[in-house]
Amino acid sequence: MDLAARLEEIVGTANVLTGDAIGDDYAHDETLTATPTTPAHVVRPGSADEVAAVLTAAAEAGVPVTARGSGSGLSGSAVPREDGILVSFERMNEILEIDTVNHVAVVQPGVTLTELEAATAEVGMVYPVYPGELSASLGGNVNTNAGGMRAVKYGVTRHHVLGLEAVLPTGETIRTGGKFVKASTGYDLTQLIVGSEGTLALVTEAILKLQPRMTEQATVLAPFPDLASVATAVPKVVGSGIGALILEYIDALTMGAITYTADLQLGVPDEVKEKSQAYLVVMLENNSAQRLAEDVEAVGELLSELGALDVYSLPGGAARKLIEAREKAFFTAKGAGADDIIDTVLPRAALPEFFAKVLEIAQGSQTLVVGCGHAGDGNVHLAVFQKDAEVRHRVLHDLFSAGMALGGAISGEHGIGREKKQHFLDLEDPAKIELMKRIKQAFDPRGILNPGVLFDA
Amino acid sequence: MDLAARLEEIVGTANVLTGDAIGDDYAHDETLTATPTTPAHVVRPGSADEVAAVLTAAAEAGVPVTARGSGSGLSGSAVPREDGILVSFERMNEILEIDTVNHVAVVQPGVTLTELEAATAEVGMVYPVYPGELSASLGGNVNTNAGGMRAVKYGVTRHHVLGLEAVLPTGETIRTGGKFVKASTGYDLTQLIVGSEGTLALVTEAILKLQPRMTEQATVLAPFPDLASVATAVPKVVGSGIGALILEYIDALTMGAITYTADLQLGVPDEVKEKSQAYLVVMLENNSAQRLAEDVEAVGELLSELGALDVYSLPGGAARKLIEAREKAFFTAKGAGADDIIDTVLPRAALPEFFAKVLEIAQGSQTLVVGCGHAGDGNVHLAVFQKDAEVRHRVLHDLFSAGMALGGAISGEHGIGREKKQHFLDLEDPAKIELMKRIKQAFDPRGILNPGVLFDA
Ligand SMILES: Cc1cc2nc3c(=O)[nH]c(=O)nc-3n(C[C@H](O)[C@H](O)[C@H](O)COP(=O)(O)OP(=O)(O)OC[C@H]3O[C@@H](n4cnc5c(N)ncnc54)[C@H](O)[C@@H]3O)c2cc1C
Ligand SMILES: Cc1cc2nc3c(=O)[nH]c(=O)nc-3n(C[C@H](O)[C@H](O)[C@H](O)COP(=O)(O)OP(=O)(O)OC[C@H]3O[C@@H](n4cnc5c(N)ncnc54)[C@H](O)[C@@H]3O)c2cc1C
Numbered sequence: 001m002d003l004a005a006r007l008e009e010i011v012g013t014a015n016v017l018t019g020d021a022i023g024d025d026y027a028h029d030e031t032l033t034a035t036p037t038t039p040a041h042v043v044r045p046g047s048a049d050e051v052a053a054v055l056t057a058a059a060e061a062g063v064p065v066t067a068r069g070s071g072s073g074l075s076g077s078a079v080p081r082e083d084g085i086l087v088s089f090e091r092m093n094e095i096l097e098i099d100t101v102n103h104v105a106v107v108q109p110g111v112t113l114t115e116l117e118a119a120t121a122e123v124g125m126v127y128p129v130y131p132g133e134l135s136a137s138l139g140g141n142v143n144t145n146a147g148g149m150r151a152v153k154y155g156v157t158r159h160h161v162l163g164l165e166a167v168l169p170t171g172e173t174i175r176t177g178g179k180f181v182k183a184s185t186g187y188d189l190t191q192l193i194v195g196s197e198g199t200l201a202l203v204t205e206a207i208l209k210l211q212p213r214m215t216e217q218a219t220v221l222a223p224f225p226d227l228a229s230v231a232t233a234v235p236k237v238v239g240s241g242i243g244a245l246i247l248e249y250i251d252a253l254t255m256g257a258i259t260y261t262a263d264l265q266l267g268v269p270d271e272v273k274e275k276s277q278a279y280l281v282v283m284l285e286n287n288s289a290q291r292l293a294e295d296v297e298a299v300g301e302l303l304s305e306l307g308a309l310d311v312y313s314l315p316g317g318a319a320r321k322l323i324e325a326r327e328k329a330f331f332t333a334k335g336a337g338a339d340d341i342i343d344t345v346l347p348r349a350a351l352p353e354f355f356a357k358v359l360e361i362a363q364g365s366q367t368l369v370v371g372c373g374h375a376g377d378g379n380v381h382l383a384v385f386q387k388d389a390e391v392r393h394r395v396l397h398d399l400f401s402a403g404m405a406l407g408g409a410i411s412g413e414h415g416i417g418r419e420k421k422q423h424f425l426d427l428e429d430p431a432k433i434e435l436m437k438r439i440k441q442a443f444d445p446r447g448i449l450n451p452g453v454l455f456d457a
Numbered sequence: 458m459d460l461a462a463r464l465e466e467i468v469g470t471a472n473v474l475t476g477d478a479i480g481d482d483y484a485h486d487e488t489l490t491a492t493p494t495t496p497a498h499v500v501r502p503g504s505a506d507e508v509a510a511v512l513t514a515a516a517e518a519g520v521p522v523t524a525r526g527s528g529s530g531l532s533g534s535a536v537p538r539e540d541g542i543l544v545s546f547e548r549m550n551e552i553l554e555i556d557t558v559n560h561v562a563v564v565q566p567g568v569t570l571t572e573l574e575a576a577t578a579e580v581g582m583v584y585p586v587y588p589g590e591l592s593a594s595l596g597g598n599v600n601t602n603a604g605g606m607r608a609v610k611y612g613v614t615r616h617h618v619l620g621l622e623a624v625l626p627t628g629e630t631i632r633t634g635g636k637f638v639k640a641s642t643g644y645d646l647t648q649l650i651v652g653s654e655g656t657l658a659l660v661t662e663a664i665l666k667l668q669p670r671m672t673e674q675a676t677v678l679a680p681f682p683d684l685a686s687v688a689t690a691v692p693k694v695v696g697s698g699i700g701a702l703i704l705e706y707i708d709a710l711t712m713g714a715i716t717y718t719a720d721l722q723l724g725v726p727d728e729v730k731e732k733s734q735a736y737l738v739v740m741l742e743n744n745s746a747q748r749l750a751e752d753v754e755a756v757g758e759l760l761s762e763l764g765a766l767d768v769y770s771l772p773g774g775a776a777r778k779l780i781e782a783r784e785k786a787f788f789t790a791k792g793a794g795a796d797d798i799i800d801t802v803l804p805r806a807a808l809p810e811f812f813a814k815v816l817e818i819a820q821g822s823q824t825l826v827v828g829c830g831h832a833g834d835g836n837v838h839l840a841v842f843q844k845d846a847e848v849r850h851r852v853l854h855d856l857f858s859a860g861m862a863l864g865g866a867i868s869g870e871h872g873i874g875r876e877k878k879q880h881f882l883d884l885e886d887p888a889k890i891e892l893m894k895r896i897k898q899a900f901d902p903r904g905i906l907n908p909g910v911l912f913d914a
Contacts, residue, residue, distance in 0.1 A: 184652050
């Protein structure tokens with residue numbers, strides 16, 4: 001039996017696409033630089049058993065397998081191989097349980113953030129990880145260790161994944177972790193699979209930690225004369241113990257672009273705007289309106305002391321729009337012709353030095369580099385405008401290497417995938433790369449899962 | 458050159474102990490059941506380079522290596538092999554940095570919790586993981602993924618380890634993670650090493666996340682008519698969003714024993730005591746005395762609604778003593794002749810059912826099983842009084858298997874080590890055991906690190 005026939009037997013004819021039946025969407029994710037690639041087959045399994053059978057068939061045929069959630073990734077790690085199978089989780093999209101006693105959600109990987117948000121809101125709970133693209137799937141989030149703006153308070157995906165059901169490339173299905181926040185019972189397979197970009201196992205179910213949903217939110221916007229003073233203010237806000245939900249910096253160029261695109265007036269007078277090189281957005285939440293008001297007051301005073309040119313309390317509507325515009329900053333940059341996006345993470349205290357380095361690298365290569373970022377986490381999102389691919393490669397190399405020299409890492413949340421792989425292999429300690437390859441081998445002895453992602457195939 | 462001479466060359470003569478020079482302390486941890494075993498050599502390295510040289514020498518000689526922090530572990534995983542080297546980290550005990558901008562501490566593995574507590578208090582920060590034994594080392598905490606009472610608010614050791622320096626059994630020294638809370642840059646080696654009980658690598662430095670230290674604390678004690686009603690109350694307290702720092706249950710027998718041992722009066726009248734089968738201890742913290750008082754009031758009301766027989770706000774001194782007595786519950790149980798201690802973790806909603814199972818197993822085997830636990834995390838600490846080793850093995854098997862059937866795991870924080878290994882191998886999914894063994898192999902191809910821990914040697 002040929003592979004297509006075998007796959008059809010497993011998932012049903014309607015759920016295998018081959019050749020021209022494969023839509024363009026399956027050929028790419030949102031990465032600006034990846035080459036769209038149509039796979040040999042798209043398979044849409046409906047259960048973990050089907051996933052296991054697909055992996056067994058692929059292993060026997062020696063055909064590579066790439067998993068796909070919503071394809072909103074920014075590292076090219078959901079881009080399939082021409083000779084491979086793309087396993088799309090679109091049909092495995094059920095919220096299996098919202099457990100309000102253990103405070104967990106149990107979801108299939110194809111569930112989107114939008115769907116989970118709606119289901120948790122109904123019962124007064126929240127899955128507090130809000131990476132910017134709400135059409136993303138939980139399977140994708142788990143496999144990229146997605147972050148987002150609220151990580152400064154709640155942590156990232158990793159901190160909310162309590163357990164997984166996963167199919168190994170050997171065809172075995174395992175369950176890791178459970179509906180509890182801790183265990184010391186052997187190696188933590190859950191945490192190893194989180195962030196592995198589809199190279200270790202296919203996730204067929206996830207147990208996610210929920211939080212009680214707070215009722216009140218408020219947003220403060222503070223323009224600063226320069227990036228350095230924003231960067232200096234950030235650790236002080238974190239250290240104050242106020243527990244900000246969001247602590248985001250946006251440079252003046254990016255702020256101009258995203259507010260223009262969203263047609264958004266924030267009420268900052270022109271004479272303040274002219275002096276502002278960077279903005280800090282602080283969002284707070286509470287269950288008590290009174291406590292929230294007190295905290296807003298306290299944060300405002302703190303920001304003024306820390307050198308803010310002024311402090312604005314944004315009305316709910318404007319705040320929501322600003323956050324949305326910030327989430328869409330990627331598309332704004334793309335629309336403006338950005339050639340690549342990076343999301344280096346570094347110790348937050350190193351931000352001022354890093355920004356100085358970025359300016360130096362940008363000027364030295366005649367490249368425009370602008371951005372915003374999760375300042376509370378030291379995670380900087382930069383749009384790089386440089387048409388010449390060779391120069392751009394050098395610029396990225398220099399940016400990553402500057403970040404690493406300051407104690408950082410190449411990616412805070414988007415991942416390495418195919419597109420940042422060369423930099424990862426060039427800059428990371430070879431002993432760690434070799435160790436990771438041996439771990440990959442422990443999961444995937446035949447190397448069928450997402451070859452070419454993280455390591456060369 | 459023989460091994461002893463080579464080790465002396467590496468760490469200096471004064472830092473190698475052989476034969477009778479090896480004190481009894483090095484032969485055991487605090488596990489009740491482990492057989493004390495004197496190693497062939499005790500080595501006390503002073504740097505990562507020395508650790509690497511020791512591992513290289515051991516690998517060449519094919520001699521097993523066990524790491525030791527403070528030896529307060531409860532799984533037998535720091536008990537050395539007779540033919541092996543015990544690497545004691547007592548000399549690597551420097552706090553290298555308390556970084557108040559990035560909010561991290563950088564410590565050598567031999568630093569104790571007591572030392573870190575003092576150093577962070579000085580600058581208004583806190584390392585908020587408080588496993589009960591403050592003489593424990595951070596290296597030990599990292600390798601057991603230590604928990605403790607405050608996990609319900611802050612999470613466990615795993616959630617606070619941002620990066621490591623670690624020496625691989627191949628002699629290579631790697632650095633993982635960094636002074637940042639997130640990254641998506643390859644597999645998370647930090648999280649894989651956390652909780653690995655000294656079987657994957659020797660940790661020579663850890664970057665730990667700190668929090669701002671809150672100024673105010675208050676403690677509420679609530680007696681309940683039975684364990685089931687405590688267990689039912691716990692998820693409601695968590696779900697209220699009040700953010701308890703501690704949420705601990707103590708059964709009446711254990712409460713009697715620990716308050717008697719500590720000579721502690723809690724002001725619970727006899728007529729209430731008589732009706733109380735279990736107690737809930739709730740500790741809250743805040744920076745504002747007024748908010749704390751409001752929260753205490755709210756928790757008190759909530760507990761009354763949830764069936765508490767009464768609610769007592771404990772004065773600071775009594776509260777501190779109660780928490781200390783609870784931390785020493787292990788020694789109280791040991792003093793009372795307990796034969797083993799387990800720390801099963803399970804979904805908190807499953808606690809009532811689990812308690813019923815425990816009673817059944819205890820009665821069926823004429824075994825006394827009493828305890829307390831981190832109820833907020835579903836982590837139950839039970840002292841098992843049963844002299845007959847075979848019956849006891851069966852009782853533990855039944856308890857673990859009951860916990861796992863309810864979605865739990867064998868150990869929440871103490872680890873598997875040597876002493877719970879047989880149960881782990883008997884009860885855990887063989888596909889996961891095999892995968893873990895392959896991961897072990899990826900780190901330690903010659904199997905020199907702590908053989909006999911987690912897996913058979
Ligand atoms: C406008 C915009 C804003 C964004 N903002 C953020 C942000 O703030 N923070 C952030 O972290 N990211 C952000 N992203 C990136 C993206 O949304 C995340 O990477 C997200 O996690 C991808 O999810 P997905 O379902 O689209 O995954 P995909 O792109 O389909 O896949 C991502 C990776 O996961 C693997 N994968 C998917 N499902 C499975 C599975 N079931 N089993 C195994 N592997 C699987 C794929 O193979 C691939 O390696 C943004 C993207 C856009 C376009
Ligand atoms: C009274 C009492 C109360 C306790 N309460 C709690 C509690 O509330 N929560 C909890 O989690 N535990 C508790 N424990 C257990 C114990 O304190 C923890 O397991 C602690 O983490 C052990 O630290 P240690 O330094 O004593 O480690 P050790 O016992 O010396 O070693 C523990 C493990 O770590 C490994 N190890 C040590 N250092 C290194 C290193 N540098 N590199 C690699 N591996 C290393 C050892 O090989 C061993 O596998 C308690 C123990 C007692 C006696």
